[in-house]
Ligand SMILES: Cc1cc2nc3c(=O)[nH]c(=O)nc-3n(C[C@H](O)[C@H](O)[C@H](O)COP(=O)(O)OP(=O)(O)OC[C@H]3O[C@@H](n4cnc5c(N)ncnc54)[C@H](O)[C@@H]3O)c2cc1C
């Protein structure tokens with residue numbers, strides 16, 4: 001066969017066979033820690049999770065009205081969202097092939113489509129001189145049209161004869177005519193714009209042909225606007241539609257995991273302060289409020305972000321510390337803007353999806369659920385790196401003002417006037433996380449060292465996978481760690 005058969009991801013009815021009943025202390029109650037406890041629990045291990053924050057989930061964080069978060073700079077926000085409104089401050093979407101979907105199925109977490117791409121969402125490149133946003137459908141029609149025109153001309157003029165047979169040329173020209181909606185040879189393969197660009201007023205009854213947007217800008221202006229830079233996003237194997245989200249918020253996943261694990265096995269507000277491998281057991285010290293406590297178990301699974309684990313005193317060796325400290329960390333931030341009306345649906349006909357910009361807010365997300373409801377939440381920025389750090393240095397009020405001032409350029413006055421309340425999350429300033437995700441140095445001795453246990457301590461987290469910045473990575477890394485732990489226990 002030319003194409004290898006599709007291999008479904010490891011199934012979620014992943015089960016360790018044999019019931020050895022050893023004890024395991026798990027550091028961190030994010031997706032990796034909860035998954036380790038869930039899978040080990042199925043096999044009869046006695047697990048305890050130590051989680052420093054006041055809730056499980058880690059980076060999987062959904063904010064609802066009444067939630068209170070204080071960042072490393074001491075800025076406290078109390079989310080004022082209405083009942084039923086939620087904001088996924090961390091993960092927001094899941095690809096169909098990800099093992100995350102299997103866990104949703106197994107745990108009974110209902111999912112719905114997350115609209116990752118929408119022909120009616122906007123593109124706005126201020127630095128390219130755009131004074132008005134353009135709809136995705138219009139931008140695509142023009143870029144595909146002109147690229148097709150150029151390639152058709154070059155092909156027909158013989159510029160590609162060294163690469164193409166006569167049959168290839170005919171087939172390529174036929175493809176380009178349909179792909180770009182361009183004229184034929186007699187029209188010089190010209191792109192002159194079609195209904196694909198969209199309408200100022202859509203067609204109606206009788207003789208109402210509507211008001212088509214008409215002729216495209218000149219080829220040079222279309223390329224100068226640089227709208228084409230966003231088209232490849234939806235080609236990514238990890239971002240292509242259909243994408244999914246849990247109904248009611250991404251934290252339905254950690255909530256379901258915590259319930260399955262048993263909340264009595266999870267200690268919250270428990271900050272791990274030391275890990276000592278005693279040879280026959282692992283001793284973990286932690287702080288709960290003013291109380292210092294200690295826990296001894298047969299094994300340990302450590303799922304703290306690597307740059308934080310590197311700072312926890314331990315006796316696992318300097319090579320382990322150096323390897324943990326060698327994960328470059330990215331910043332990311334998001335703001336949730338609650339509106340009293342769904343003007344993006346009623347006035348702009350945008351039902352979900354993402355507007356792309358070259359502003360420092362980067363992306364604007366419209367909700368993929370609750371269509372035609374009373375109110376809704378727009379993600380007013382989702383940015384990374386320097387843009388994220390620029391926002392995380394501001395107060396929550398300043399962040400909102402900066403995001404709204406820019407959003408108005410794209411959406412008009414309602415972007416400000418209909419706003420009710422907001423909450424912003426800066427991952428680089430979040431205690432016990434201090435970053436969004438890492439860039440592992442795959443293939444180095446340090447990375448490979450952490451794939452092995454350090455004595456009785458196993459490591460897991462999305463940072464020990466090739467799907468960093470995805471819950472999938474945390475799930476599979478946890479499964480990998482508990483599988484090798486279990487093999488060792490069964491062999492011993
Ligand atoms: C902005 C953003 C967007 C994302 N988008 C997506 C997406 O759309 N889809 C997707 O699938 N994934 C997405 N991700 C990635 C996803 O959130 C992560 O891959 C996943 O949640 C990582 O889980 P983890 O358990 O490895 O780590 P974490 O969630 O970081 O868990 C580590 C845990 O350790 C705890 N901890 C830290 N220090 C201590 C200590 N001293 N003692 C005890 N506990 C401690 C932390 O509080 C935390 O709960 C996104 C992440 C971010 C930040």
Ligand SMILES: N=C(N)NCCCC(=O)C(=O)O
Pocket residue numbers: 093468469470
């Ligand atoms: N550099 C990356 N791995 N990007 C992924 C960004 C985080 C994510 O999963 C999402 O937003 O969907």
